[in-house]
Amino acid sequence: MKTLIEHARTFAHSQGAELGKLAAGQSPYALFITCSDSRVIPSLITGARPGELFELRTAGNIVPPYDVGPSSEAATIEYAVKVLGVTDIVVCGHSHCGAVGALVRGDDLSAVPAVREWLGHAAALPAGAPDDPQVAEAAQHHVLGQVLRLMSYPCVETRLRDERLRVHAWFYEVHTGGVLAYRAESDSFEAL
Numbered sequence: 072m073k074t075l076i077e078h079a080r081t082f083a084h085s086q087g088a089e090l091g092k093l094a095a096g097q098s099p100y101a102l103f104i105t106c107s108d109s110r111v112i113p114s115l116i117t118g119a120r121p122g123e124l125f126e127l128r129t130a131g132n133i134v135p136p137y138d139v140g141p142s143s144e145a146a147t148i149e150y151a152v153k154v155l156g157v158t159d160i161v162v163c164g165h166s167h168c169g170a171v172g173a174l175v176r177g178d179d180l181s182a183v184p185a186v187r188e189w190l191g192h193a194a195a196l197p198a199g200a201p202d203d204p205q206v207a208e209a210a211q212h213h214v215l216g217q218v219l220r221l222m223s224y225p226c227v228e229t230r231l232r233d234e235r236l237r238v239h240a241w242f243y244e245v246h247t248g249g250v251l252a253y254r255a256e257s258d259s260f261e262a263l
Contacts, residue, residue: 090121099125101159102151104221106132110245111165125151131170132162134217135192137224145224152226152236162221163241163250164214166205175209194220205246211260214240215253 103113104127113119113126127147135144151157164171170190173180180187194216203209218240221227230236240253242260251260 093122097122097125097155099123099151099155099157101125101161102127102148102155102157103161103163104129104132104134104148104217105161105163105243106130106165106168106170108165108168108245110167111163111243113163116163116243116248116250125155125157127151130186130189131168131174131193132164132214132217133170133189133192134162134194134220134224136220139192148221148224149226152224152230158235159237159239160221160227161239161241162214162218163243164210164217165243165245166207166210167245168206168210168213171210171213172204172206174213175203175206207242207244211242211251211253214242218253 100119100123102125103117105111105113107128107130113124114121117124125147127144129144133144134148135142137145148160151160170186170193172178173186174190174193180190193213195212218238222231222238227236227238231238240260241263242251242253243249244251250263252263253259254261
């Protein structure tokens with residue numbers, strides 16, 4: 072924590088003038104939905120500056136069903152689309168994902184009941200090799216399931232139909248820093 076605290080103490084002095092412009096409001100380019108994993112840093116991956124990405128981070132980059140009732144995730148998606156007017160949404164999974172790995176392996180999550188219940192919102196059980204530490208195939212399949220779930224949200228569905236919104240499925244390789252994007256024409260994830 073010492074390093075984090077020291078950076079927080081000096082941050083305003085080094086960035087204050089640049090950040091002052093943000094007080095007028097925000098108009099991010101995209102909503103970036105990804106995992107809470109500390110190794111996945113959207114602004115580092117994309118090079119986004121403050122104000123350019125609206126982020127939603129959830130364990131396992133899960134987009135819960137819209138009809139389960141009000142949730143922080145649904146509110147964030149709705150706000151990004153209807154209020155901020157983002158024109159793109161990226162759902163980004165990643166290699167070495169603990170949430171997807173737990174689903175694939177069928178881990179006993181009884182000691183973490185909130186995690187167990189949350190992972191129950193995965194769109195479908197990701198297929199993959201239980202002994203693959205990267206869980207790449209399963210995580211990519213999982214991203215596509217979350218994209219389909221996202222596209223069923225009323226605000227997203229409306230903007231897609233009106234062609235005012237694009238949804239992207241990405242996969243971040245923690246071990247290389249590479250980013251792959253899903254290409255419908257080849258039905259595969261390919262380098263950006």
